[in-house]
Amino acid sequence: MLIRLGFEITHSFPEPTPMLLTLNLHDSRRADIAIAKELQTSPAVPLQQYHDGFGNVCTRLVSPAGSFTVSSDMVVRDTGWTDAVVPTAQQIPVYQLPEETLLYLLGSRYCETDKLVEKAWDLFGHTPTGWARVQAICDYVHDRIQFGYEFANATKGAAQALEEGRGVCRDFAHSAVALCRCMNIPARYCTGYIGDFGVPPSTAPMDFSAWFEAFLDGQWYTFDARHNFPRIGRVLIARGRDAADVAISNTFGPNTLERFEVWSEETFVEALIPR
Known part of the structure; x- marks a missing residue:
């Protein structure tokens, strides 16, 4: 099956503000991406990506003052299988x-x-x-x-x-x-x-x-x-000890969340038609 998924998140900043984002798909799902507009910003700013200690893809940036949007839109191939159920799986000492x-x-x-x-x-x-x-x-x-x-x-x-x-x-x-x-x-x-x-x-x-x-x-x-x-249709972004390790964003300064939209829906074409 094909899944169209993504997000659009807008903050308002009173001054330029550093951010850390954990919003890219996990490396284990990157081969499944059919087409993507991945992690774009408006206005555009330089992005620096790295892997954290848990193997998650993270992004560093500095937001300008004013309204700042981070977005992504992609089509991902998925098996359509349900999560595995293995009742015989044993605990290891x-x-x-x-x-x-x-x-x-x-x-x-x-x-x-x-x-x-x-x-x-x-x-x-x-x-x-x-x-x-x-x-x-x-x-x-x-x-x-x-x-x-x-x-x-x-x-x-x-x-x-x-x-x-x-x-x-x-x-x-x-x-x-x-x-x-x-x-x-x-x-x-x-x-x-x-x-x-x-x-x-x-x-x-x-x-x-x-x-x-x-x-x-x-x-x-x-x-x-x-x-x-x-x-x-479960699609992984990140893993960690708990939510503190995989926060979708960390902002190092005051800000106001103005818009937050996430989508994940079945599609039948490997294309990104404007939403």
Whole structure:
């Protein structure tokens, strides 16, 4: 299938302001790009790209004073397959885990394992290890947290989200990641696009989405505690310990967000027709 996806984000700045952006597709999906107008700015400014410590594509720039827009529009090829489901995937003992996964066992800014470890073992210590345990965690988070854009809070971590029982997609992901780590399962936060493919269309405005990956049987598998069923057309932007590592933008000065639009929809032509 072909997916047209992109965004248009406009800020107003009182003075020239440095920015860091994490808005390019992840390298693992770059070969799938059929056609793209990728990361353009208006007015145009010099862009400097680099890979961060997690392998994500990041961009440095300095916004001029006034209204400044960052946008992207592309068509991406996708298999149309749902997320993999492998109930036989087993948990690997900590002493046998690859070194590169150990970081994802530790607490982080929004995944406070120290606050949740006792709760996690009380809830999931009796569940079968491996895929079944991760799914039990997803079921719990899905049932525990009520989704609503009005519940967004940039300083909310997993412990607060689970205590309040309210949040947005990042809170579902943070909560599941933290509980997995408490149970000695490496888990990492993901952000990207999920359109309404194979599900009833949502009336809410489109946004970037968050999910997570758990390390089982020697590889990373996708899980999504908010939707809690396999989805089609998931397109990755970045991975990290939590949302702090993959913020779509960091601005180093005062600004006002004026416009925020995201899209991800099926198309049938490898072309970009003006929206």
